[in-house]
Amino acid sequence: MSTPLVEARGVVKRYGPTTALADGRLTVLPGESHALVGRNGAGKSTLVSILTGLQAADEGEVRFDGDPAPAPADRDAWRRKVACVYQKPTLVPELTVAENLFLAEIHAGKTRRLNSRDGRGPGGCPPGKHSINRQPLNRGFISWRRLRAEAAELLATWDVHVDPEARTSDLKVEDRQMVEIARALSFGARFIVLDEPTAQLDNREIERLFTRMRALQQSGVTFLFISHHLQEVYEVCQTVTVLRDARWIVTAPVAEMPRTALVEAMAGETVAEQAVHTRNSVSTAPILLDARGLTSDAYQDVDLTVRRGEVVGLAGISGSGKIELAESFTGLHTPTSGTAQLDSERLPFGDVQAALKAGVGFVPRDRHAQGLVFGMTIGDNATLSVLDRLGRYGFVGTDRKRGFATELIDRLNIHTEGPDQPVSDLSGGNAQKVVMARALASEPRLLVLINPTAGVDVKSKESLLARVDSARDDGTAVLVVSDELDDLRRCDRVIVLFHGRVVAEHPAGWHDRELIASIEGVAHG
Structure with missing residues (x-):
């Protein structure tokens, strides 16, 4: 057995009276992709912070x-x-790819420039290539020509096909990730931790990421892969380590760990067969959302209805138009033609506040960029959509807001010290519950959910999907956009878009292969 590239033994980390990690263990061999899994609060983030x-x-x-x-x-x-x-x-979104590649240090959203010097150049090139302030200098000034040339060399070394002069904010998520990986490799690191890298990617983007990971492994790069999507563990990893309740539970070859055994190791209990969610017939319920002939740059001539108490899924590959269509109902986009009515009233387009007042609740696809205000408390975030109900003339009653937020926290089972705790303190699953709480706070007639369980653990996922069932029972019309088949299984029917057009509709009880064939364009040529 070769010497482990990374090894952690008996790692303990305490924060005051709280033990965040009681027995952290990890052994990663060179050139492998090693999965680190566990429910939120299992100790994964703490172990990673120590490993880095x-x-x-x-x-x-x-x-x-x-x-x-x-x-x-x-x-x-x-x-x-x-x-x-x-x-x-x-x-840094405002900077170009080349400028980001040669910043001295970026971690957890913070950037720091260093004054010392480093002897390595791009991709581990010979000493003297450039300074650790990383920008190549000419008489004390940054040489922009050399900066772009060295960035292109670094990207080519690791087969990253991105324009060095492109603004980072204009890149697709998968390309931003590859730029970050290339940047890390340029320092000489050959051990890369990927923390939920697929949370914002669709199926094709995920497969491209996995293809790049496999190629980098062949070049000697080793990955620690953290994901709540267990199918991905089986697709791209060779070994898996499970943490539970801040302790190491098991490390085993992925090929020797059946999915049920893996889930049981994470949950600490025997996993029963997945319950079949019974649905009352909604075929005769009144139509709440009625869209006709919706057209934009992303979708064409879409007719869509959602009845009271009905959950409808929207599925499709990247570029199918599913997200843009759903976001149109929330006021984020304005179709070039077509109309939509919500409970027989015209639904406004291009105005988020007007859509909210019309009765639309919304869980956006990216809780970091779109869903939460991280400088605010849990209570502030949860009640943002209903401040007009909590006070008069622009003044919000503090006690009333805190009480309302506490009810939402209890309703969503958010694990927190209270409504005054900063939302930035929460795990991914609990942060997503806060976003869901805000969407439900306004008692919407239409609830639009985009990737509602992205980046959350098994337990939190079930809790969030249970809220979908509750909304259905309350008579809310629910629209779910997701690449996760488990999310779509809760739907009464799933509508598939391909290149902006509705190409298939699957009633509840569909088989995975049928839905995937429609999504990938196999069933309709």
Whole structure:
């Protein structure tokens, strides 16, 4: 057996009286993709923060290639060992790809420029290539020509097909991730942590990411892959480690760990067969959402109805128009033609506030960029959509808002110290519940959910989907856009878009192969 590239033994981390990690263990071999799984709160993020040098362990040890980990203050040494590509982008959106590649340090959304010098060039090139302030200099000034040339060289080295002069904000999510990976590799790191990298990708983008991962593995790069989507573990990883309740549970080859055994290791209990969600017939219920002839740059001539108490899924590949169509009902887009009525009243397009007042609740696709205000509390975030109900003349009663927020916290089972806790303190699953709470706070007639369970653990996913069932029971019309088959199974029917057009409709009880064939364009040529 070769020397582990990364090894953690008996790692303990405490925050006051709270033990975030009681027994962290991990052994990652060179050149493999190693999955780290567990429910939110299992200790994954804490272990990663220690593996990347952002925090020091209280007990235990971390080794790289058999040697002790660098000292916590030695950021240069840590950058040469490991890098993390977070679910939330850490590149500076206003800068170009080339400028981002040569920033000295970015982690967890913070950027820092260093004054020391580094001997490595792009892609591990010979010493003297450029400074660790990373921008190549000419008489003390940045040489923009060399910066672009070296960025192009670095991207080519790792087969990343992105324009060095493109603004980072204009890149697709998958390309931003590859830029971050290339940036990490340029420091010399060959161990990359991918934290929920597929949360904002569709099926084809995910497959492209996995193809790139496999190619990088062949070049000697090792991955720690963190995901709540267990099917991805089986697609791209060779080994899996499970954490539960802040402790190591098991490490095993993926091929020898059946899915049921993996879920049981994560949950700590025997997994029963998935319950079949019974649905009352809604075929005679009144129509709440009635859209006719909707057309835009993303979709063409779409007719769509959703009845009271009905859950309708929208599925399709990237570029199918499913997200743009759903976002149109929330006021984010204006179709070029067509109309929509909500409960027999004309639904306004292009005006989010007007859509909210008309009775539309919304869970956006990206809780980081669109769903939460991270400088505010849980209570503030949960009640943003109903402030006009909590006060008069622009003044909001503090006690009334706190009480309303507490009811939402209890209703959604959000694990928190209370409504005054910063929302930034929450795990991914609980943060998503806050977004859902705000959507439900206005008691919407139409609830639009886009990727509602992206990046959350098994338990939180079930809790969020249970809210969909509750909304159905309350007579709400629900529109669910998702690439997750488990999300779509809760739907009374699933409508498939392909290149902007509705091409299929599947009633509840569809088989996976049938739906996937429609999504991929197999069933309709």
